[in-house]
Amino acid sequence: MISAERSQQTIANYAYDFALFFDFLKEKEVDLESVTPRLLRRFFRHIENGYERTVWVTVKKRDPSTGEVKESQVPRKHFRENTRAGKERKRSSLRSLFRYLVKNDVLDKDPMQEYEDATLKARNRKRVPVFLTRGEALRLIEAVGSYHQKQKRRRFTWYEARDRAMILILLNTGMRVSELVGLNLNNIQSDGASARVIVLGKGGKERMLKLNPSAYAGLRRYMELRPDEGIPPEHQQALFLNKNRTRMSRKGVSEALQKYVREANLPPKAANISPHKLRHTLATLLLSNGENLRVVQEILGHSSIQTTQIYTHVIDSEKDDALDRLGEWV
Known part of the structure; x- marks a missing residue:
């Protein structure tokens, strides 16, 4: 993605989506080579109405005796809503990932393609954008x-x-x-x-x-x-x-x-x-x-x-x- 000159924000978004998917695979004890269209359907249903994420944030604390400011990483759990745009982006991220893996002979077939063929009607149903008069x-x-x-x-x-x-x-x-x-x-x-x-x-x-x-x-x-x-x-x-x-x-x-x-x-x-x-x-x-x-x-x-x-x-x-x-x- 860097060589394709994608923006830093796009790269960060894709990395986030991949981490979300890999965490799901780890929880289900499934490796990347064993992903099926059915498993993808389970993943998208899992995040359909939102999901909980643990993120590590940097916290700065001042030592009361020395005055020295120290940084530490602490885990924070938070609930993320999954908007329509978020769902579309996650599909785009995984579509890009599996296409890359097939192209580079890591996988023989693209499970995301099979999943999307089965959900073609749902993907073609687009809402009219909301706007102001x-x-x-x-x-x-x-x-x-x-x-x-x-x-x-x-x-x-x-x-x-x-x-x-x-x-x-x-x-x-x-x-x-x-x-x-x-x-x-x-x-x-x-x-x-x-x-x-x-x-x-x-x-x-x-x-x-x-x-x-x-x-x-x-x-x-x-x-x-x-x-x-x-x-x-x-x-x-x-x-x-x-x-x-x-x-x-x-x-x-x-x-x-x-x-x-x-x-x-x-x-x-x-x-x-x-x-x-x-x-x-x-x-x-x-x-x-x-x-x-x-x-x-x-x-x-x-x-x-x-x-x-x-x-x-x-x-x-x-x-x-x-x-x-x-x-x-x-």
Whole structure:
């Protein structure tokens, strides 16, 4: 995967999925060569509704007598939900693993292929992506200001400007949350009243996207207030910082977004909006406005136009709903 220039996040995700699968095999006392389609079915059923994982985390403790800070590894158990996207990723991980093992003559046949042939109908049943309407997106942006007003702070904070800028950029560019938190200061190329952002996508592919006036204004306001002191050397080039003045994480972006989703009091279908669903929102709005599918593909950084085409199903679904509503009074 390194030689194929996969991102560090993708490699980490696959390693996590493999560890989960290997733990299952160890528990069942089955080696890799003995994996069958039936066993794979048992594994996916085992993690269907979530699973418990033991992870080792680094804990720092200060010695009260010497003041020396020591690090140690301690086990922590936690329950992980298995979302639809998580299930798809685990299938993709194992598909990649077994294909590799067969190609390199470690295995004679691919049990994952046989398993998927048997579950073809289930795999082809895709849900329509969840997205915000234009009005809901505007309410989400406005919620940043109203949320912080309720905190009764005396002044406009830099992290309020940061959150507004992040949401505007996600809605403007449709970039992935991993791409957002990976942005550095030099990824922003300004030219007077306009600016472009250089996005490093999957497989190390770069794309350049223009920021609309609202997103650029929000980013400029954040840059005016962004701290310039107390930032660790390895994080000084990070565009978006957290309150500890280190690079913003994907989890940090998600948690910030959820605050404003609640504040905006969005309808049930939009109440569980994630950063990735803001990407769905841009794609859907672009296609609703009649933009070319190839252009949308380039903006989103999809390697295949088939991935982009899923949003045309969203538009079709919206048309069907509109006609159904028309039938209520005609």
